[in-house]
Amino acid sequence: MLSGVALLVLPGLDRRDHRARRAVMAINILAALRYLAWRVEDTVPPLSADPVALWMWLVLALETLSLVHLVLTALFLTRRTDRRAAADAAEAGLRAASSHAAVDVVIPSYNEPMEVLERTLVGALALDWPGEVAVWVLDDGRRAWLATLCADLGVRWQQRDGNAHGKAGNVNAWLAATAGRGAPVVMVLDADFVPQRHFLWRTVGLLQEAGVGLVQTPQSFFNPDPIQMNLLCGPTLADEQRFFYHEVQPCLDAWGAAFCCGTSFVARRPCLDAIGGIPTDTVTEDMMTTYALNRLGWRTVWLDEPLSAGLAAEGLAEFLNQRARWCLGTVQALRLPSSPLRASGVPAMSRLAFVNALLFWIVSFPLTLASMLAPAIFWWTGVPAFLAQPGTFLGHFAPRFVAEAAALWWASDGAILPLLSGVAALLTAPSAIGATVIALARPQGQRFKVTLKGGDRTRVVVHWRLAAWIGALMAAIASGMAIDQLDGLAVLPPGASRGVNTLWSAYALGFLFLALLVCIEVPRRRPHERLPMAEPTRLARGGWRLEATLEDLSLTGARLRLAAGDVVIADGDGLAVEIAEVGTLAVALVRRHGDHLSLRFVGPPPVQRQALLRKLYTGPAVLRRQTPDLFRALRRVLRRSFVAED
Numbered sequence: 001m002l003s004g005v006a007l008l009v010l011p012g013l014d015r016r017d018h019r020a021r022r023a024v025m026a027i028n029i030l031a032a033l034r035y036l037a038w039r040v041e042d043t044v045p046p047l048s049a050d051p052v053a054l055w056m057w058l059v060l061a062l063e064t065l066s067l068v069h070l071v072l073t074a075l076f077l078t079r080r081t082d083r084r085a086a087a088d089a090a091e092a093g094l095r096a097a098s099s100h101a102a103v104d105v106v107i108p109s110y111n112e113p114m115e116v117l118e119r120t121l122v123g124a125l126a127l128d129w130p131g132e133v134a135v136w137v138l139d140d141g142r143r144a145w146l147a148t149l150c151a152d153l154g155v156r157w158q159q160r161d162g163n164a165h166g167k168a169g170n171v172n173a174w175l176a177a178t179a180g181r182g183a184p185v186v187m188v189l190d191a192d193f194v195p196q197r198h199f200l201w202r203t204v205g206l207l208q209e210a211g212v213g214l215v216q217t218p219q220s221f222f223n224p225d226p227i228q229m230n231l232l233c234g235p236t237l238a239d240e241q242r243f244f245y246h247e248v249q250p251c252l253d254a255w256g257a258a259f260c261c262g263t264s265f266v267a268r269r270p271c272l273d274a275i276g277g278i279p280t281d282t283v284t285e286d287m288m289t290t291y292a293l294n295r296l297g298w299r300t301v302w303l304d305e306p307l308s309a310g311l312a313a314e315g316l317a318e319f320l321n322q323r324a325r326w327c328l329g330t331v332q333a334l335r336l337p338s339s340p341l342r343a344s345g346v347p348a349m350s351r352l353a354f355v356n357a358l359l360f361w362i363v364s365f366p367l368t369l370a371s372m373l374a375p376a377i378f379w380w381t382g383v384p385a386f387l388a389q390p391g392t393f394l395g396h397f398a399p400r401f402v403a404e405a406a407a408l409w410w411a412s413d414g415a416i417l418p419l420l421s422g423v424a425a426l427l428t429a430p431s432a433i434g435a436t437v438i439a440l441a442r443p444q445g446q447r448f449k450v451t452l453k454g455g456d457r458t459r460v461v462v463h464w465r466l467a468a469w470i471g472a473l474m475a476a477i478a479s480g481m482a483i484d485q486l487d488g489l490a491v492l493p494p495g496a497s498r499g500v501n502t503l504w505s506a507y508a509l510g511f512l513f514l515a516l517l518v519c520i521e522v523p524r525r526r527p528h529e530r531l532p533m534a535e536p537t538r539l540a541r542g543g544w545r546l547e548a549t550l551e552d553l554s555l556t557g558a559r560l561r562l563a564a565g566d567v568v569i570a571d572g573d574g575l576a577v578e579i580a581e582v583g584t585l586a587v588a589l590v591r592r593h594g595d596h597l598s599l600r601f602v603g604p605p606p607v608q609r610q611a612l613l614r615k616l617y618t619g620p621a622v623l624r625r626q627t628p629d630l631f632r633a634l635r636r637v638l639r640r641s642f643v644a645e646d
Contacts, residue, residue: 039060094205216259232522
């Protein structure tokens with residue numbers, strides 16, 4: 001009943017109202033505890049060495065730990081901070097000040113291609129800040145072309161001996177090399193992240209607050225991740241990290257438990273020096289940086305304001321490797337002396353947040369996999385995951401499911417959508433389980449693996465190993481259901497309850513089918529993202545000018561809408577377009593559709609190319625706007641089922 005009431009009133013509740021948040025999360029927790037009590041009391045046989053009993057108790061144990069994770073998450077979600085007003089006040093103070101701190105912008109790099117690094121460097125050089133700003137590239141790839149690029153742009157370039165400890169070791173080598181002469185503020189950017197021009201105005205003032213050692217901002221992405229891309233759901237499905245960056249971290253911040261995320265942050269240089277640099281004992285050096293700061297009395301604060309944009313993992317393999325690294329590092333920290341559960345000075349709520357993160361990585365993925373295996377096991381062996389009649393099961397599970405889905409949908413502003421938002425967990429499950437085993441067995445000596453960026457994304461790529469086990473599981477469920485309908489072959493005895501498992505199997509097949517679609521990577525038709533624009537422009541040739549609207553823009557071309565659609569335009573030499581902040585660019589006409597023109601830039605000189613990069617990646621257009629919509633997303637998935645690309 002409470003779940004039904006919640007569904008009716010949720011759309012009218014303000015997500016910023018802490019009373020509303022507490023009420024919604026309380027209903028979520030009560031529904032979860034009610035379900036758990038029923039599961040423990042009525043759905044499992046006595047614990048024994050019998051394989052059937054062990055299977056049911058394994059599923060119950062995973063569900064129990066998962067519900068503990070849900071309850072802890074709901075607890076953290078009852079509060080959230082919004083530091084934008086504080087950032088406004090701090091910025092006003094900075095603008096009124098007569099002097100400003102010098103800033104070192106540090107960009108660790110390993111194997112990123114030139115087009116990725118060029119836009120980051122141009123963006124870093126475009127930072128608006130009255131104090132001294134020095135941009136450093138820390139080149140662990142020892143590339144001659146990068147040294148030349150840095151020299152051409154006026155960026156400082158540094159390399160070190162070896163590649164020990166990956167990104168953390170690279171930054172630490174720079175800290176050692178600049179000891180005693182570095183700026184008091186350090187800004188760290190991943191090599192694919194481009195800052196907004198006002199980044200320092202919004203963050204450095206917050207760094208001046210007593211006790212603050214690091215100010216972290218969310219990661220935004222100007223390209224779709226592999227889930228969005230391969231399901232053709234980019235505009236209607238939130239990227240897989242949106243909930244974490246724009247909901248979980250602001251809520252952790254309200255409890256004093258926000259943590260560093262490795263890029264797009266500023267820190268006090270003396271604090272980094274005091275902790276001996278970036279921790280190197282796990283492959284999640286960012287999270288451990290916050291705990292190292294905690295031990296000396298410094299805290300991390302979260303500004304939930306998109307101030308940079310970078311590349312989401314472009315391919316499924318890179319996506320899964322990245323998640324496996326996060327899992328490996330989090331579980332590593334459990335067993336190391338620097339663990340936040342052992343180290344002194346780490347606040348209690350930070351320790352609890354770490355426990356919750358551990359539960360996410362250790363439990364969520366095995367449970368996801370078990371929930372997909374359970375229907376196949378039932379149809380082929382007759383062994384259910386638990387003992388329950390269909391009506392009783394639905395009476396306990398449905399309220400819990402509805403309460404959780406509704407609470408997360410509301411708290412995430414629609415970013416968490418039933419079914420679709422869980423695909424990433426299913427695909428990540430084998431990698432995460434493997435990383436967990438490795439981290440528990442051998443926590444020390446694990447190497448940092450860089451997420452590859454750039455490269456050729458123009459071909460269809462099928463991830464056969466992933467697709468094979470997903471397809472095999474689908475076949476096992478579907479064939480088991482089919483055989484159950486054949487006299488003499490069915491495993492289940494006549495009269496056996498099939499209702500719950502029939503529904504469960506239908507859900508699993510749909511879920512697995514979505515995952516299978518993601519295993520077939522859709523080629524990206526354009527090498528550069530097209531960003532939406534809406535500004536006046538003019539198309540020119542010789543002495544005439546045509547008024548138009550610039551509708552979208554990329555590094556290689558643009559789309560215009562002519563004010564007068566009946567004008568005859570023939571391609572040829574001398575055609576140009578005027579773009580604000582860039583100038584007049586020579587273009588070739590690619591195609592025309594009514595009053596819309598698609599144009600390709602013809603050899604822009606370096607100065608204009610850099611101006612294009614600044615316009616594209618340091619302004620608001622790069623901060624992608626997504627409007628999650630379950631029904632529109634499902635329509636796109638249906639289309640994806642029948643076409644190879646969008």
